[in-house]
Amino acid sequence: MNAERTTTAVVLEQGGTALRPLPLRRLRQGEVLLRVRAAGLCGTDLFKLRHHDGAATVLGHEVVGEVIETAGRCRFERGDLVVAAHHVACGVCALCRGGSETQCDGFRENLLDPGGFCTHTILARRAVDHAAYLLDDALDPLAAVFLEPTACVLRALERGGLEHGILSLEPPAPDSVRVVVQGAGSMGLLHLLVIRALGLHAEIVIAEPDPARRRLAERLGADRTVWPPPTGLDADVVFDTVGGGAALRQAIELARRGGTVVLFAHADDDSDAALPFNRLFRSEQRIVASYSGSAREQGLAFQLLSSGALDPRTLVTHELPLDAFDIGVEHCRAGRALKVVFRPHYEAAPARPMALPATA
Ligand SMILES: [Zn+2]
Numbered sequence: 001m002n003a004e005r006t007t008t009a010v011v012l013e014q015g016g017t018a019l020r021p022l023p024l025r026r027l028r029q030g031e032v033l034l035r036v037r038a039a040g041l042c043g044t045d046l047f048k049l050r051h052h053d054g055a056a057t058v059l060g061h062e063v064v065g066e067v068i069e070t071a072g073r074c075r076f077e078r079g080d081l082v083v084a085a086h087h088v089a090c091g092v093c094a095l096c097r098g099g100s101e102t103q104c105d106g107f108r109e110n111l112l113d114p115g116g117f118c119t120h121t122i123l124a125r126r127a128v129d130h131a132a133y134l135l136d137d138a139l140d141p142l143a144a145v146f147l148e149p150t151a152c153v154l155r156a157l158e159r160g161g162l163e164h165g166i167l168s169l170e171p172p173a174p175d176s177v178r179v180v181v182q183g184a185g186s187m188g189l190l191h192l193l194v195i196r197a198l199g200l201h202a203e204i205v206i207a208e209p210d211p212a213r214r215r216l217a218e219r220l221g222a223d224r225t226v227w228p229p230p231t232g233l234d235a236d237v238v239f240d241t242v243g244g245g246a247a248l249r250q251a252i253e254l255a256r257r258g259g260t261v262v263l264f265a266h267a268d269d270d271s272d273a274a275l276p277f278n279r280l281f282r283s284e285q286r287i288v289a290s291y292s293g294s295a296r297e298q299g300l301a302f303q304l305l306s307s308g309a310l311d312p313r314t315l316v317t318h319e320l321p322l323d324a325f326d327i328g329v330e331h332c333r334a335g336r337a338l339k340v341v342f343r344p345h346y347e348a349a350p351a352r353p354m355a356l357p358a359t360a
């Protein structure tokens with residue numbers, strides 16, 4: 001770290017993004033300064049880019065970094081490679097006690113200063129204490145960077161009623177369930193990989209219009225891929241990773257009577273869905289939303305990643321330097337990328353064959 005304590009960050013401001021040096025504040029007790037090794041671009045970042053209010057901000061929250069400075073007593077030391085989540089619930093409020101940790105007021109606070117898409121970032125004490133994990137040599141930062149998205153998926157599975165055997169890591173229930181995942185983007189495919197990593201008895205059907213993505217889903221272990229989804233799938237659970245009214249209505253169509261639809265994606269701000277009331281009412285279907293992961297799910301996500309049971313690196317189609325931020329965003333928007341990971345300290349973008357063949 002140089003003496004003047006700056007980080008070079010992708011700053012989102014009026015008119016777009018720019019790579020700028022930003023001053024870094026002094027560390028407070030219990031905080032660590034990370035040299036960012038990998039930062040994942042996720043749907044939430046894309047949503048915030050789309051709905052930016054103009055205030056200068058640094059996005060990015062899926063971070064692996066090397067500890068280069070600590071303040072006071074701390075679980076980590078210089079040279080440690082850690083992966084951290086940026087949200088931590090308080091654990092004691094009524095929402096936390098009721099199982100809605102991701103709705104806790106404390107959870108909303110961003111524990112990365114200034115963010116993930118930068119060369120260096122400060123990890124606040126609460127994240128250091130409750131949401132940071134030490135990587136051993138066997139765990140590739142490119143896999144570890146999936147900690148937060150994996151935690152989100154684990155919570156979605158739980159909210160979808162697949163929790164048996166998940167949080168306890170007990171043997172899975174013998175009865176197979178039929179799961180439909182809408183969308184074979186990075187989050188849809190991560191649902192598939194996590195369900196397989198957990199060893200759940202689930203038949204997994206992926207509904208996805210893009211043939212290249214369907215082929216990839218089959219390679220990654222989907223039992224079936226469909227488009228357009230046929231009637232009569234009668235899924236126990238449908239995970240919608242696409243978002244928007246049309247996708248939600250389709251998910252309701254695909255779920256069985258009494259089945260569950262898990263809403264797992266942003267839609268455009270202020271959009272709504274015209275829902276088939278009577279069908280919902282008579283079929284006793286449940287629609288539940290799942291938007292993040294709590295400390296519990298983060299811990300389990302780390303177990304899955306560090307044990308090697310889950311290896312999501314195959315979803316990384318692009319590793320890019322920070323000055324290619326807009327290019328990475330464009331690849332995602334155009335559907336050419338699955339997971340884009342920024343590597344702030346790479347001299348040049350490493351050549352990496354695209355896992356996803358280009359589509360017309
Ligand atoms: Zn994310």
Ligand SMILES: [Zn+2]
Nearest residue numbers: 090093096104
């Ligand atoms: Zn709380």
